[in-house]
Amino acid sequence: MTSIDTDIKPFDVAAIRRQFPVLERKVKGKNLVYFDNAATAQKPQVVIDALVRYYHQYNANIHRGIHSLAEEATAAFEATRDTVKEFINAGHREEIIFTRGVTEGINLVAATYGRQNIKEGDEIIISGMEHHSNIVPWQILCLEKKAVLKVIPVDDNGELVMSEFEELITPQTKIVSIVHASNSLGTINPVKDIIDIAHQHNIVVLVDGAQSSVHLNIDVQEMDCDFFVISSHKVYGPTGVGVLYGKKELLEEMPPYMGGGEMIKEVTFDKTTYNELPYKFEAGTPNIADTVAFKAALDFVTEVGKENIRKHEEALTKYAMEQLSGIDGVRLIGTAKHKTSVVSFIVDGVHPQDMGILLDNYGIAVRTGHHCCQPLMNRFEIPGTIRASFAMYNTKEEVDELVKGVAKAIGMLK
Numbered sequence: 001m002t003s004i005d006t007d008i009k010p011f012d013v014a015a016i017r018r019q020f021p022v023l024e025r026k027v028k029g030k031n032l033v034y035f036d037n038a039a040t041a042q043k044p045q046v047v048i049d050a051l052v053r054y055y056h057q058y059n060a061n062i063h064r065g066i067h068s069l070a071e072e073a074t075a076a077f078e079a080t081r082d083t084v085k086e087f088i089n090a091g092h093r094e095e096i097i098f099t100r101g102v103t104e105g106i107n108l109v110a111a112t113y114g115r116q117n118i119k120e121g122d123e124i125i126i127s128g129m130e131h132h133s134n135i136v137p138w139q140i141l142c143l144e145k146k147a148v149l150k151v152i153p154v155d156d157n158g159e160l161v162m163s164e165f166e167e168l169i170t171p172q173t174k175i176v177s178i179v180h181a182s183n184s185l186g187t188i189n190p191v192k193d194i195i196d197i198a199h200q201h202n203i204v205v206l207v208d209g210a211q212s213s214v215h216l217n218i219d220v221q222e223m224d225c226d227f228f229v230i231s232s233h234k235v236y237g238p239t240g241v242g243v244l245y246g247k248k249e250l251l252e253e254m255p256p257y258m259g260g261g262e263m264i265k266e267v268t269f270d271k272t273t274y275n276e277l278p279y280k281f282e283a284g285t286p287n288i289a290d291t292v293a294f295k296a297a298l299d300f301v302t303e304v305g306k307e308n309i310r311k312h313e314e315a316l317t318k319y320a321m322e323q324l325s326g327i328d329g330v331r332l333i334g335t336a337k338h339k340t341s342v343v344s345f346i347v348d349g350v351h352p353q354d355m356g357i358l359l360d361n362y363g364i365a366v367r368t369g370h371h372c373c374q375p376l377m378n379r380f381e382i383p384g385t386i387r388a389s390f391a392m393y394n395t396k397e398e399v400d401e402l403v404k405g406v407a408k409a410i411g412m413l414k
């Protein structure tokens with residue numbers, strides 16, 4: 001691993017910022033303030049270097065080659081699997097399946113475990129704050145199998161109504177698929193409680209870790225989830241790579257997702273036998289370069305320290321919520337007790353998109369709209385929100401810029 005070539009001490013945000021080249025750029029003549037981290041995080045130099053090094057020095061297809069480059073590429077690719085295993089404390093490296101991201105991971109489980117185990121009349125429970133990628137794959141499965149999708153409601157603070165969860169469970173409930181931390185509101189859900197309750201009823205649980213894996217310590221064994229999904233790009237890694245963690249005994253029973261090279265043991269025109277885990281689920285040439293560089297991102301986060309990052313982001317979130325709620329006309333959406341660094345808000349009489357455009361003119365990147373959570377927006381009876389989401393490199397001064405920008409924009413739009 002290339003170690004970080006500066007003196008990062010807990011928590012030297014200036015030293016952290018120097019690791020992210022994009023933060024030096026200007027937008028519309030202003031210093032970039034990047035607050036769209038829940039959509040995708042920026043990449044540190046070590047990740048960019050790992051990508052470039054792969055293409056400069058050892059680009060080759062993996063697993064089957066016997067030449068040196070193929071061996072180096074295979075070793076680097078498989079090293080990422082070991083790092084992911086440590087990062088989420090999985091029990092076995094073959095429980096780590098590389099995917100394109102969270103969306104693919106959930107679709108994989110719905111299409112394999114789901115198709116194999118769900119039958120007519122069965123029930124799947126999700127929550128009212130799911131991202132579309134944790135809704136639509138289950139709807140497709142339910143349509144195909146004539147199964148029923150049930151939804152845990154969300155209260156006014158943006159927390160799950162847990163008493164209703166138990167009410168939803170019946171002998172027909174087979175899967176619960178739940179977001180760990182909401183991308184729209186930041187709410188951290190009590191996944192451990194959900195898993196414990198579900199397991200008392202022999203229900204399998206998938207946890208969408210798209211937003212949690214970057215902010216929270218993840219221990220899949222302690223959590224006891226059956227499946228956990230991650231996208232590299234949210235954890236400071238490249239786009240196009242993700243992870244599906246699954247318990248070995250479940251993955252072994254599941255049919256493959258895609259057929260093709262790599263996932264086979266033997267092919268004849270009569271019959272194909274499948275490769276062992278994890279390769280059974282990794283058909284075709286994978287995204288080698290990005291997977292290799294994903295390791296650099298995870299090492300980087302571990303080196304900076306998740307606890308350090310979390311404390312820093314929590315302080316920013318608290319400060320931003322206090323400052324924004326002090327502006328006349330601003331209403332925070334999502335005030336759960338336990339939150340990641342997401343601040344969603346609306347402004348009376350101002351369309352979120354108009355606010356987003358004006359903030360961009362000040363160099364501030366926020367996300368506006370439904371954040372791929374249309375049912376959640378319907379629950380709050382709003383078209384969307386303005387969302388600022390913070391990462392390890394954001395600063396209090398940047399939050400001040402946002403607050404100033406919002407106040408100025410309101411003056412212009414009203």
Ligand code: PMP
Pocket residue numbers: 038039100101102103104131133134179181182183208210211231372
């Ligand atoms: N779930 C949540 C909670 C997310 O925030 C996202 C990304 N916005 C996804 C799923 C989908 O992730 P990806 O687009 O990386 O597959």
